[in-house]
Amino acid sequence: MLKVTDLKKAFKNKDGTKVEILKKLNIEIKKGEILGIIGESGCGKTTFLRTVLRLEEADSGSVLYNGVDLMKISKNEIRNKIRRNLRYVYQHPEASLNPGVTVGKSLLNTCKLFHTNELEKKVADSLELVGLPFEYKSSFPHELSGGEKRRAVLARALITEPQMIFADEPFSGLDKILQARLIQSFLRIQKQRELTYILVSHDQSIINNISDRIFRLQNGILQQIKS
Amino acid sequence: MSTKIEIKDLNVGFHSDGQTKQVLHQVSLIVPENKKIGIIGESGSGKTQTVLSILGLISGEPGVISGKIKYRDNFILDTSANSKKQWKRIYGEKTQLLRGHEISIIFQDAKASLIPYRTIEEQAIETWKDLNGNQSRLEIIENARSLLEEMNLSDPERVLRSYPNQLSGGESQRAYIMLALLGSPSLLIADEPTSSLDRENADNLLNIIKKLCSDKKISLLLISHDLRDVIEHTDQIYVLFDGHVLEQFSPKNRTPTHPYTKFLMSMVDGELIKELKADPDSDNSVTNLVQNGNMNEKYACPYYKFCSLSRTLSTKEQQKCKNEKPSLEMFSDNNKSACWHDK
């Protein structure tokens, strides 16, 4: 479904030296699978996700999604056609939720971009899907707890009815009961909507047990480890 | 048996918005001499407040509501004796004497806790001066150096002469621990020291701490939210949830039985997640999005709302959970669990 070939990205240090974060990275992601990515902090897991989704520009390489190379198409095309299908869930919900807007309005605005009918129903459905009470529609982000913010961000990712979700540390920083609930939500939604997940996490016990395949990002490339 | 710290029936609470929120309910805890005790709990469990109560650093009104704390068989807090004003005063005075001298504490981020504009040497001298003022500079530096050496640092002299930002992560951790142990405390409290570390580094750090405490006969109180920290490295574990002690067990000779502890274990070893992956729609797991009972109601057992065990019980048994608060029942060997139905 998604094929990454020879992805390269380097960063420039303050003193001008180049650091290659991704060196000729290759991976093929299958439809409907949960792909776990682990690696040391700072090794480039986040960069990998963001480059694939063109939230950052790669130096070279190709990312084929349903036959289209995401690296080659224009930003406009990405915005109109790709974003709705390949969603990114940020690690820190504080930066993704608009503090001046209620959760419901945020969902509605997102939904409006890609759908025209039954908008209110879609908003209600997405709230239910992530386990947020309907009343939260009129709450502002600062009124929500950490776990609830995570769910709101997830609802916003799901409302565009995507095919793939790239999630960056979606379970970290939550207490165990909340984590377990969120994991269950993730798995239920995947079953219901036939989604493909790419999960980045440092939590071994979660990644080991939730993923269909596990890859480690080390030295700029992805290597599969066990299964 | 002599004890280092004994907390009995401690209740702590704070006023907010016209209501009093109680953060510790009848918490009892014993740190015996030369033993390593762990407190496991998540955010909101009350573990920080427990630590602060030993140090006398609880701020807010009313703070300590009732309870007793003993340090080495001497009461530093006893709300049943004397008037409120008196026990508060005694509490404040006694804990001030102990803080930094006999009871030392290390927190989470070593680098952030070191003074950035002083070398390690200078910090050692300043710390010791605050505590004692008797020893000479050379003696202090020698103490510091030998402590660093005991922690397997190959060139302690260089570390001593460096500023914190010049040290690696591991070096600054050791420096931080050294400063805490400089005054030869008899109790070391480690409050979530491994929070930002991965498993390997966490184990390394805890091993260092354990070794030092064993060698110097220092009792250790280790607080963490990660079960793996305390299972490997402590003699006895207290499980805190929402200000209550739910279970107390020795990891070496007993598997925990309280549903909450069992849940934590199953998350750590991934069993629960395996179950969820196999059948996400299963209703029997603790994670069911529908809680037991009413979200806003308070039930006698603090864990009832989240408890998967209760879902397998009869209505009559569930009533007991809802209405009667389970006490810490003793099994044997000092193991206790606060649950009606896990025996």
Add this chain to the structure above:
Amino acid sequence: MKKRNLNAKTVGRGLFHKTGTLALGVTILTTLIILNIFSHLNGENLIKQGPRGLPPQIALFQILLYTPEVSQYLIETDEWASGWGDSEIRSPLDSDDILLLKNTPLITQQIGKTYSFRPEIGLQDYNEFTLNEAPEGMSVQDGEITWIPDENQVGENNIALRLSDSDGLEYEAVYSVIVTEEFFPLGTNRRGQSLSGLIVAGSKWTIVPGLIAASIAIFIGGFMGAVSAYHKDQLDSVLSYIADTTESVPALIIVFLIAAATQFNVYYIMIGVGIVLLPSVQNIIRSNTLQFVENQFVESSSEIGFKDRIILWREIIWYNCKSDLISLATYCFAFSILIEVTISYLGLGVQIPDISWGVLLAEGRSSLLREEYWMTVFPALAITASILGFIFLGAGLKQKFDPKLK
């Protein structure tokens, strides 16, 4: 009974309580708008003419703001007087030696309205006073003077009270009452114009000038700030530089220059005020926007699929900066009033015979020496109330629209 904790904190909190400030602000604004409408529609016709320098006819104000002159005399019979002519010698008495009237009488009244005065005599053991000289229709009953002036008595009317004490000495207290045809609640100025009419007429400078300045500052400044923060590149440095330069020039200098160049055209001056206020708006909007740009908010909004334009203007500015813009706008109005008053006072703004509150202050200045306070006090109160009104309005609206304060 619950004891309310009354200290500075709670009183302060109460003062800026959401509903309270908003209500106050809205009330004052509505009053100003109504006055503005009157002023624009009727213009100078509102201003009633009357006697010059008349103190306020509202009794309370008159007592507070004016001490009338009461002449006191000692009356002695002239033994050497001839049969005709004055047989009395009147010697003026200093009020330091003796105070015949302890309270002050009202010295102005409208025709058809009752004038009453109960004098408190400052002598011991006095006999009842009589009216030696009084306008027609004035009577004394039980120590109280009453009178209803009619249209023939418009103008100055002298009143003389004669008293005698137990020693047989005779005194006289004299003052005059001015009768008017119209009602002058706040008195008149040196030219006889009703101060209340003047204040209504002058109110036309409270809204429209502010509108000009606020529009320029908010729309242009806001635009510049938002754009420079969002597209943080060369444009940002240039715009910030311009903002810093504009800010460093004192506001009044710019205002004086425009005043001189445009022959004191207040509307052009207000454009200048808008330019003066622009950098503040620009900086605030810029820093607000930067907060969003610098964390990952902009990127995550693009990730959803929003266009850049929508992210800046709707997501950041409209949803989040609305409250700041509103309170900045009201501040612009308040500032404009202040500037107009200042320049008109200095003679560099609204020119006589046009009326503004600043002009009134200038005219009233010399009258202060004559203790004719009302010519200054009432315009000053109006100015203060208007400025405060906008400030309260701003504070109240900001509370209402700021999502974080909910």
